[in-house]
Amino acid sequence: MQKDGFNSRIGALMAFVGSAVGLGNLWKFPYMAGKNGGAAFILIYVGFMFCLCLPLMLSECVIGRRAREGAFDSFRKLAPRSGWSIIGVISVITAVLILSFYSVVGGWTVRYIVASFRAAFTGDGYGSAFGAFASSNFEPLLYHLIFLALTITVLWSGVRNGIERYSKILMPVLFLMVLFLAAYSITLPGAGKGIEFLLRPDFSSITSSVVLDALGQGLFSLSLGMAIMITYGSYLSNSENLPRMVVATISMDLIFALLAGFAILPAVFAFGFDPAEGAGLLFVILPEVFARVPAGAIIGPAFFVVIFIAAITSAVSLFEVIVAAVIRSVKLSRKKILLCIGAFLALSGTLCSVSLGLLSEFRIFGLNIFDLFDTLSSTYMMPAGAFLISLFVGYRMKRADVFDELSNGKTIKIRMFGLFMLLVKYFVPAGIVLIFLNKLGVF
Ligand code: PHE
Numbered sequence: 339m340q341k342d343g344f345n346s347r348i349g350a351l352m353a354f355v356g357s358a359v360g361l362g363n364l365w366k367f368p369y370m371a372g373k374n375g376g377a378a379f380i381l382i383y384v385g386f387m388f389c390l391c392l393p394l395m396l397s398e399c400v401i402g403r404r405a406r407e408g409a410f411d412s413f414r415k416l417a418p419r420s421g422w423s424i425i426g427v428i429s430v431i432t433a434v435l436i437l438s439f440y441s442v443v444g445g446w447t448v449r450y451i452v453a454s455f456r457a458a459f460t461g462d463g464y465g466s467a468f469g470a471f472a473s474s475n476f477e478p479l480l481y482h483l484i485f486l487a488l489t490i491t492v493l494w495s496g497v498r499n500g501i502e503r504y505s506k507i508l509m510p511v512l513f514l515m516v517l518f519l520a521a522y523s524i525t526l527p528g529a530g531k532g533i534e535f536l537l538r539p540d541f542s543s544i545t546s547s548v549v550l551d552a553l554g555q556g557l558f559s560l561s562l563g564m565a566i567m568i569t570y571g572s573y574l575s576n577s578e579n580l581p582r583m584v585v586a587t588i589s590m591d592l593i594f595a596l597l598a599g600f601a602i603l604p605a606v607f608a609f610g611f612d613p614a615e616g617a618g619l620l621f622v623i624l625p626e627v628f629a630r631v632p633a634g635a636i637i638g639p640a641f642f643v644v645i646f647i648a649a650i651t652s653a654v655s656l657f658e659v660i661v662a663a664v665i666r667s668v669k670l671s672r673k674k675i676l677l678c679i680g681a682f683l684a685l686s687g688t689l690c691s692v693s694l695g696l697l698s699e700f701r702i703f704g705l706n707i708f709d710l711f712d713t714l715s716s717t718y719m720m721p722a723g724a725f726l727i728s729l730f731v732g733y734r735m736k737r738a739d740v741f742d743e744l745s746n747g748k749t750i751k752i753r754m755f756g757l758f759m760l761l762v763k764y765f766v767p768a769g770i771v772l773i774f775l776n777k778l779g780v781f
Pocket residue numbers: 357358359360361362363436558559560561562564566652653655656
């Protein structure tokens with residue numbers, strides 16, 4: 339049987355973009371850009387996307403397509419009997435940790451779609467009882483399970499008929515909806531302040547920690563450091579031009595982030611809210627905004643559908659990392675594996691969810707389970723994974739093999755290969771170490 343994989347260039351690109359575009363673009367980017375110097379931050383961010391994230395993403399794709407395996411087996415195959423498959427272990431644990439809380443947040447988006455439709459009919463507005471909802475015992479669990487079930491539904495038919503098929507529909511829909519919301523938002527009275535907040539270049543607010551935040555945000559936004567692009571890379575055809583695919587993914591991720599800024603900030607400013615609200619911006623302030631704008635009964639649900647689509651395509655990619663990593667080693671069908679992992683995530687997600695309510699007093703290192711999973715994965719494990727991946731391509735793989743993979747067996751012209759290797763060997767690992775030390779508060 340032929341191995342399952344992406345069938346078309348556009349389908350593969352949509353799956354890549356689907357993984358990359360998520361809450362990082364819709365919520366975190368607009369708010370970080372606004373807070374940290376607007377256009378000045380965006381310039382630095384774009385610089386990192388292309389100098390650091392691009393080589394790293396290419397590295398993941400090179401590993402995945404060369405080995406044509408998942409997170410563990412890629413390293414076992416390319417570096418047999420060595421310790422490098424630790425990268426696979428780190429990646430799978432990171433994926434489990436992130437998915438546990440990501441699917442809880444995904445559940446919230448489902449709940450808000452339902453609730454905002456209901457509010458539209460009863461005329462209640464959207465309410466801001468977010469805290470009461472998120473910390474209650476049963477309702478969030480129900481929506482968490484619904485979100486997991488929907489994620490499994492996408493994955494059920496495999497890579498080509500599941501991930502690719504859904505991404506090809508969902509990503510263009512997402513793009514049109516975000517475009518529409520941005521157009522709507524910038525025409526609200528008082529929107530100018532939001533646009534100014536996002537774009538006004540203020541170089542005085544750029545400090546070393548802002549620079550490192552930009553770097554961390556780039557890694558998160560492109561889903562790097564946890565073998566997602568290794569797994570998706572292994573599904574790419576041999577004729578796919580890797581540099582072109584990666585540049586297209588990064589460009590689209592950027593476009594989505596900027597459009598999200600235009601969709602959200604003008605609306606927030608138009609009604610005099612504080613954009614530095616964090617997660618609350620999406621679930622507390624925006625429902626308030628929607629309750630007040632004309633046509634809010636349509637815009638409200640539409641907005642939560644946007645967040646839901648962005649979240650589920652990212653969750654799918656995380657889930658697929660785990661599936662692809664274990665499928666060789668366990669004697670179970672893909673569908674059974676999906677159900678087993680789903681059952682496990684149902685439990686670990688439940689822990690995250692109840693840690694906001696019932697178990698909120700239970701702390702490890704001073705953090706509830708939700709925050710612990712978030713901190714462990716994004717502060718420690720993702721940078722560790724990204725660091726090791728760049729070392730693997732920079733120092734362990736043969737230079738000729740890397741070139742061969744990037745140039746599709748020397749059939750396409752590759753410019754700047756020397757620069758790519760320099761970045762992977764020195765710039766990328768050094769940048770990641772700096773973010774890591776910064777997050778630990780060393781400077
Ligand atoms: N890239 C996603 C975003 O921008 C988040 C994500 C991180 C998804 C890691 C999967 C894995 O929100």
